[in-house]
Amino acid sequence: MSEDSNTASCLFCRIIAGEIPAKIVRQDDRAVAFEDVNPQAPTHVLVVPRQHIGTLNDLTVQQEALVGHLIAMARDIARERGHAEAGYRTVFNCNAAAGQTVFHVHLHLLGGRTLSWPPG
Ligand code: AMP
Ligand code: ZN
Numbered sequence: 875m876s877e878d879s880n881t882a883s884c885l886f887c888r889i890i891a892g893e894i895p896a897k898i899v900r901q902d903d904r905a906v907a908f909e910d911v912n913p914q915a916p917t918h919v920l921v922v923p924r925q926h927i928g929t930l931n932d933l934t935v936q937q938e939a940l941v942g943h944l945i946a947m948a949r950d951i952a953r954e955r956g957h958a959e960a961g962y963r964t965v966f967n968c969n970a971a972a973g974q975t976v977f978h979v980h981l982h983l984l985g986g987r988t989l990s991w992p993p994g
Contacts, residue, residue: 880926886978887926904940905947907983916986917955917962921948927979930968941979948983957985965993 880887888894889908896908899919910918921944927933933941945964952962962985967974 880978884926884978885976886920886922886980890922890924899951900947902947904943907947907951910982915984915989917952917957917983919948919951919983921951921981921983923979928977929974930966930979933979944979944981948981951983952985955985961985961989963989 879891881891881893885894889896890906896911899907899909901907903924905921905923907919907921910920912918923937923940923944925937925940927937948964949958952958962983965982965984966979967982
């Protein structure tokens with residue numbers, strides 16, 4: 875098992891590999907975006923790197939541009955779905971206190987309703 879792929883045990887690596895079905899929204903050589911199975915807003919998309927990275931704590935300097943790419947992909951999906959002007963939210967949860975449950979870095983894109991702040 876390489877550090878780039880963790881298909882034996884990681885849910886999102888398995889989705890990226892096509893082993894578990896997901897509704898893919900957009901993908902390229904570095905990232906995959908798919909519908910969250912338990913949506914918290916009319917738009918709830920997860921944008922994940924193809925490379926397995928457990929949490930933001932594991933991010934290296936070399937991977938910083940990759941995170942920018944995830945954010946740009948989320949922005950493009952938000953724009954495509956007409957949320958750009960009204961607004962939308964992008965969130966990375968990191969570890970237990972933030973509620974991270976899948977340990978493959980993922981950016982939540984939430985849009986299509988008014989979102990309260992601060993989050994719970
Ligand atoms: P987090 O709590 O930040 O780790 O977010 C994990 C997200 O993954 C949650 O919003 C889940 O609803 C979502 N999720 C879990 N399993 C799947 C799946 N098989 N396909 C799509 N989304 C999933
Ligand atoms: Zn993974």
